[in-house]
Amino acid sequence: MSALPSLGRRPLLLAAGLLCLQTRPASAVSATLSLQQMVDRWAEGQPVREGKISLEIAELVENGNAVPITVRVDSAMNATDRVQEIIVFNERNPQRDVLRASFGLPAAAPSSQPASGSRPRSSWWPWPGSPTAASGRTVST
Amino acid sequence: MAERTRSLIHLPQGLLKGQPFEVRVTLGHPMENGLRPDGFGNVVPRSLVTHFECKLDEQKVCAVELYPAIAANPYLSFWVRADAPGMLVFEWLGDRGFVHRETRAIAPA
Numbered sequence: 001m002s003a004l005p006s007l008g009r010r011p012l013l014l015a016a017g018l019l020c021l022q023t024r025p026a027s028a029v030s031a032t033l034s035l036q037q038m039v040d041r042w043a044e045g046q047p048v049r050e051g052k053i054s055l056e057i058a059e060l061v062e063n064g065n066a067v068p069i070t071v072r073v074d075s076a077m078n079a080t081d082r083v084q085e086i087i088v089f090n091e092r093n094p095q096r097d098v099l100r101a102s103f104g105l106p107a108a109a110p111s112s113q114p115a116s117g118s119r120p121r122s123s124w125w126p127w128p129g130s131p132t133a134a135s136g137r138t139v140s141t
Numbered sequence: 142m143a144e145r146t147r148s149l150i151h152l153p154q155g156l157l158k159g160q161p162f163e164v165r166v167t168l169g170h171p172m173e174n175g176l177r178p179d180g181f182g183n184v185v186p187r188s189l190v191t192h193f194e195c196k197l198d199e200q201k202v203c204a205v206e207l208y209p210a211i212a213a214n215p216y217l218s219f220w221v222r223a224d225a226p227g228m229l230v231f232e233w234l235g236d237r238g239f240v241h242r243e244t245r246a247i248a249p250a
Contacts, residue, residue, distance in 0.1 A: 066212035068216070101203055101219075105200060105201075109220060
């Protein structure tokens with residue numbers, strides 16, 4: 001009487017073990033897409049062209065937990081020619097996404113002459129550390 | 142848990158119509174990624190700001206998705222152009238229903 005359920009249980013356990021073996025690598029792979037895969041997926045197969053974008057980041061930072069980065073795009077930002085989305089990926093992070101920013105019509109290109117008081121000053125920064133880097137646009141680790 | 146947060150929004154003085162100006166925003170937020178242990182070895186529960194949006198009179202200026210890679214006190218800066226007086230609305234959304242909303246009236250001359 002008890003042989004039947006035990007016979008039934010063993011293949012079940014084996015199957016469960018196999019299922020774990022099968023699902024773990026699969027999930028691990030899907031969790032860590034290569035940077036190229038991430039970019040391809042976002043670009044929907046469009047070829048990636050060089051240029052127009054510059055990423056500014058300090059080589060040496062005081063606080064590695066908060067590193068300001070600046071993304072500059074060469075764009076007129078008018079009604080017809082404009083940046084729709086900026087995405088920052090980090091190749092070395094287990095989770096490759098850092099930031100995704102999409103822009104609407106009021107978003108503008110930086111004016112060549114900075115408006116008064118447009119540079120970060122330490123006086124408006126109440127938390128430890130500072131956003132100093134001359135024009136930190138985004139803080140990321 | 143309702144977290145008490147405060148934000149800093151910096152707009153330049155003397156805005157001019159049609160001239161881009163820089164908006165800098167910071168939200169005082171720990172951005173806990175749910176992996177870090179506290180001083181007692183207990184894991185600090187995840188609490189992240191996942192979304193930021195800035196609107197000018199219901200028109201999207203920028204919508205940003207923030208991921209765990211973003212540091213504490215997320216600081217963002219971007220450029221906006223306004224042709225008429227309006228209201229800038231800043232909204233941060235996060236884990237467990239976190240919402241922080243600020244508004245600033247602008248009147249470019």
